[in-house]
Amino acid sequence: MTGSLVIAGLGPGSDALVTPEVSAALARASDVVGYIPYVARVAARPGLTLHASDNRVEIDRARQALGLARDGRRVVVVSSGDPGVFAMASAVFETIEAGPPAWRDLDIRVLPGITAMLAAAARAGAPLGHDFCAINLSDNLKPWGLIERRLRLAAKADFAMAFYNPRSRSRPDGFARTLDILNDACRDTRPVIFARAVSTAREQIRVVPLPEARADMADMRTVVIVGSSATRIIARAGAPFVYTPRSVPA
Amino acid sequence: MTGSLVIAGLGPGSDALVTPEVSAALARASDVVGYIPYVARVAARPGLTLHASDNRVEIDRARQALGLARDGRRVVVVSSGDPGVFAMASAVFETIEAGPPAWRDLDIRVLPGITAMLAAAARAGAPLGHDFCAINLSDNLKPWGLIERRLRLAAKADFAMAFYNPRSRSRPDGFARTLDILNDACRDTRPVIFARAVSTAREQIRVVPLPEARADMADMRTVVIVGSSATRIIARAGAPFVYTPRSVPA
Structure with a gap:
């Protein structure tokens, strides 16, 4: 089984601003990883594990997400707004660059969101x-x-x-x-x-x-x-x- | 009957990047106004009039949309990407500022989109x-x-x-x-x-x-x-x- 890592933007707060692409990724996920208030926006369901962590631990969070994907899980890292604008995407790529070569070949995608x-x-x-x-x-x-x-x-x-x-x-x-x-x-x-x-x-x-x-x-x-x-x-x-x-x- | 004007961003191209907020506004619209390829992205349905116009006529298009809203229609002006980033929102506000005072008191909202x-x-x-x-x-x-x-x-x-x-x-x-x-x-x-x-x-x-x-x-x-x-x-x-x-x- 091949894992995957999606870095998804939840938009600024309202569910009406979450793109269908992000909603579909969340519906397929086995694991959601992110800062506590962002993970709280994802509804619990059977088969989904929520991993909420505190602020200022972005690199730890990225390592955790990459490890889970490497183990074959379908991981979504959630950011508010757009993940590429002062959010989790850069932290994940910093972690990939510093990490084992195998992380580079994971199936990794960034899904844009409505930034603040x-x-x-x-x-x-x-x-x-x-x-x-x-x-x-x-x-x-x-x-x-x-x-x-x-x-x-x-x-x-x-x-x-x-x-x-x-x-x-x-x-x-x-x-x-x-x-x-x-x-x-x-x-x-x-x-x-x-x-x-x-x-x-x-x-x-x-x-x-x-x-x-x-x-x-x-x-x-x-x-x-x-x-x-x-x-x-x-x-x-x-x-x-x-x-x-x-x-x-x- | 009170009209309304929504300036909505369709995102860069894929329907998976159109926010639910924008989809809902399009579902309620009586009139959709915009540049030809953007209006072409909106499905025709009974009760909806599509007004497609050519490039470089942004102010004419804004006047048309404001006039329709003033007449009581539920108008959506469509932009690609985000309407506020190098797109139709500024053209509409320029037109409002130069137009009759009654236009200012219309129900006008901008709905963000995924900009390119x-x-x-x-x-x-x-x-x-x-x-x-x-x-x-x-x-x-x-x-x-x-x-x-x-x-x-x-x-x-x-x-x-x-x-x-x-x-x-x-x-x-x-x-x-x-x-x-x-x-x-x-x-x-x-x-x-x-x-x-x-x-x-x-x-x-x-x-x-x-x-x-x-x-x-x-x-x-x-x-x-x-x-x-x-x-x-x-x-x-x-x-x-x-x-x-x-x-x-x-």
Whole structure:
């Protein structure tokens, strides 16, 4: 019996955003491996073993999943959002590269998902409708100086920006510094979107001008989108629409 | 009767990548509006009117959709990929902002989809597993000089880069210039992924080192992903895995 490893994206939270491809992979799985709250989204059933593990043990989790696949199991590693965007896919490939050669020849597939910035952008309008960048603001795995440099270059390039992991209890200060850098580099009132727990019952969307953005508006479950200099707001009775026009005049 | 306007992403091509949320919106629609090949993906049924239009008439299409919604119809504007990434959502919001105030108060929602770069990245491994940017290489709506400037700043920031619309019959030269700029700015052999028609029967994935990338490897249906300086290749019996590690050492 040949095992397989699928690295699947569950989207931002709602089952209505899980692709049929991912649902089919979960229906065929013998083992589901992932971070506790993501594994909790998979329904138990006979023949399926759920392996939930804590945060920050991505490499252990990847080794476990690869070992199970090597033993002939049909393994699905679950990520929220898209597994390739600041999620489990890179951790699995790092583990494969460092591991025994036999792991390379396993049947391994990545199934894309709706990543948080796309779900957040859709709720607000179309802030990522022109060129943009995505930056993981956590400095757990890279030096803070690199983040700072990327922020300044992104502002200079006039990208809209999507920030993942803006703030956590162990990193309370980085996002305040991010906002200081952006205010210094941009010097305008472009909109900032704080999108928390998008597509879940606890969803909250807040739009503020950059100078009014404060670090405590974000937490671990928030994705932040900062407009480019061209991003516009359409005021209306309900929440405003925020969008970035397709065109930049010559 | 109150009309509604949904701007929905059909994903890159396969029905297995259409979210249940989008399928449900299509099942409820009275009218589907979009570019010919995208509307062709929606099955005809009694009570549903399909309005297919040609490329480059995005604003006309948006006006038509808004007019239908204003008349009380349940309208779905279809995009491929994600509607908010170089697709119809920004065109609709541009039209709303320039149009009669009543359009702002319509029931308007954007439903995210799997955008081409995420599907392409998943097929190759995890090249967008660290910070990255997305650039539309078409200079139909922005000056070429701005694209060039963004390419140089993105290389300086060491982002992985995803390029949409790299090349078309009316713009044969821009992508060759893009490759020249990247070779000049990067001076290394980082991998370039050419992903054509991902998730369709005509899918083709090709990975080449940057100095060997040539403009004619891309066409209108290709999304191109260029790694960062840290992007790695895992050789194996089949197609190699390409991924960008999560970490950057201090």
